[in-house]
Amino acid sequence: MGLACSREVFTSIFYTGAVTKKCCGELMELGKVCHDAFVKKTHEDPLYKDLSESTIGKKSIKTWNTCASVIDISPSSSASGVISPAENPDLIIKENNCKTKVELPCATEVFTSIFKTGAVTKNCCGETQGIG
Incomplete structure (x- = not known):
């Protein structure tokens, strides 16, 4: 996903x-x-850990299902439900070959600088500039 769309979904x-x-x-x-x-x-990031897991889960499913209906994909056939707390998201990302244009640590840095407070490192600025 591009940065603009990542921001929309995140928001x-x-x-x-x-x-x-x-x-x-x-x-x-x-x-x-x-x-x-x-x-x-x-959600595991300390900046967002205080948010209700239930609320985040519901909003995630709602976002997915809304987008599935907009793109005309059956939400029930594409939605598996939010991964359980016991599942390791890093492992799931790796095993499923989830691709990002900006690596997750840099994406988190950029989102934090936009929606909270924080700085973006030179390395992450380079990755962000690389996607346009």
């Missing part, structure tokens, strides 16, 4: 916002397993 789950049809398409391309793993991994 719709961890804050409040809508996802455009274009970004829904990118989310569907990412796949449900990878989507769930990235949501779980983000």
Whole structure:
């Protein structure tokens, strides 16, 4: 997913916002397993750990199902449910070959600098510039 669409999906789950049809398409391309793993991994970040796991899970499923209906994919056939707390999102991301244009640590840095407070390292600035 591109940075703009990652931001839309992130905002719709961890804050409040809508996802455009274009970004829904990118989310569907990412796949449900990878989507769930990235949501779980983000929720483990100390900045978001205080948010209700139940609320984040519901918003994640709602975002996925809304996008599935916009892109005309059956939500029930594509939604496996949010991964359980016992499952290791890093392992799921690796095993399912979840691809990102910006690696997860840099994506977290960039999101944190946008939605909270924080700085972006030179390395992550380079990755972010690399995707445009």
